[in-house]
Amino acid sequence: MKTLVLQGIDTLVADGTLPEGLETRAVSVEPPRDPAHGDMATNAAMVLAKPARKSPRDIAAALAEVLAKDPGIANADVAGPGFLNLRLDPSRWFSIIPAVIAAGTGFGRSEMGQGQRVNVEFVSANPTGPLHVGHTRGTVFGDTLSNLLAFAGYDVTREYYINDGGAQVDVLARSAYERYREANGLEPEIAEGLYPGDYLIPVGEALKEKYGDSLIDQPEDKWLAELREFATEMMMDLIRSDLALLGVKMDSFFSEKSLYGSGRIEEAVESLESRGLIYNGVLEPPKGKKPEDWEPRPQTLFKSTEYGDDVDRPLKKSDGSWTYFAPDIAYHYDKIQRDFDMLIDVFGADHGGYVKRMKAAVAALSGDKSVSLDIKLVQLVKLFRGGEPFKMSKRAGNFVTLRDLLDQVGPDETRFVMLTRKNDAPLDFDFDKVTEKSKENPVYYVQYAHARACSILSRARDENMETSDEALAGADLSLLGRDAEMRLLRKISEWPRHVELAANHHEPHRISFYLYDLASEFHALQHQGKLEEEHRFVRPDAPDLTRARLALVRASMVVISTGLGILGVTPMEEMR
């Protein structure tokens, strides 16, 4: 459609109506908000008016004349300050239905990504226990974004960064050791600061199986390293199975620990050093507050301010060991070297202060390749139960694991609801509302539309009508044309556009909102059949009309099911 408009502009340039060399990038061709304005509208005349030194309405009129000659365009009207409203020939609209049916769940797939390699890092929870609700949103977001990008033609790798290098893994090992003692009939001493969770009991038992009682009363240095590894392995198995419950499968797990002692961190830091971005210095104390124990200490610093950060960031602690930032730099350096074109990190909003420095590091390390890094911050989920805030605390032991959540809510509802907000807006998650089966609950609303469509097709089969895709694709669609039908058709045709917008912005929630709108048009159309019998989809007395309507139903169903597929939600065929 846009190319048609651009061609029209070229024609006008050729015949001298418009000067040459105009910038047409700002020209947009979009469906107008108000359908009364036509099927498509372009701002071309207004954008071009100034450089062409002509009045927008004159340009629009000339363009209208050219475009009206195209057989696909029924008419072109100039409106308002210079909008050009185009009404398409109905046949052009109808042609989308057989296209959808033929493409099936491939409809809307885009080549936008051109096979570019994208690494999406998400979850990356510490390997010290099961996933809890706090991890859910980022997990769903990352996985859905990955689905979306794959659908838009990117080559996607889902990656989990295992934080198995830090002090929290020592804590894990010590906690596991107590459970190991417990398995050997001793009283565990879960000291303050250790992980008290029951999920470590099986780890203790597995340790007994492996080591018997040989580690009892041994000093820590005899077992710490081994238990770190052992317990981390078991925790990652646990996490993998938690992810599977949500339908998430990572392509790759990257161990932080593997960076230590391999020279990889040093290599990354040297790369920065060779660009003159490393120095030894003393940071200013943070302003506005007065830390009591502040004293200036020299540290190894990364000049992230050269890339837009506010202050330079330390790579080494004052005792000479690495800060957490150093291995993270090495990790991203590794991703760059693995030849990704685009990196996406999904973090919790509390990591906001981390964004600039990481972008600075990636910008510095990627050099000429200029690998892009997008960091998506996912805001908190506030839990509610029956409208009341639901507080949880690790201390009281009442924090909700992902597994607990899925016992009560189910993966489909969880995934959909987690995507009903922009990632950077907080989300209210009410245990009771998400399982409610009503219009208030978008999951059911969309599912219901799909189930209804299934039901209509099966109803048609009861009337001995053919509902195969082949039969429907051959329907005489010119029998359609009612307002509600055209609205639904228009919505269906918007699907590929929404896919590209969502993929471009890295905003999977747009898919949920689109599906809600689509379902809404479908319900509205369906309802007309309730009011007037002649508007029913299935009309045994009018087989050709029925076939055309069923084709529309089928196309709606295909798009809903495709969209739900991207969200990782199973479309339901019935909802009893």
Add this chain to the structure above:
RNA sequence: GGUCCGUUAGCUCAGCUGGAUAGAGCGCCGCCCUCCGAAGGCGGAGGCCAGAGGUUCGAAUCCUCUACGGACCGCCA
């Protein structure tokens, strides 16, 4: 002191890389089932898009400042 995010209907939120009269759900007021699934549909009331400047033919959208809310700001990951 600084950074990031947010501020749109009574409430919870969408709003397309600037477009025409700013949308949806809930709540409120009405209406619609002798069933193609009411788990639904239709209508009504309800807006200074936080405020002030700026850019533009045109701003909820872009820029600057201000106010308010949240997150973060050296050795914890």
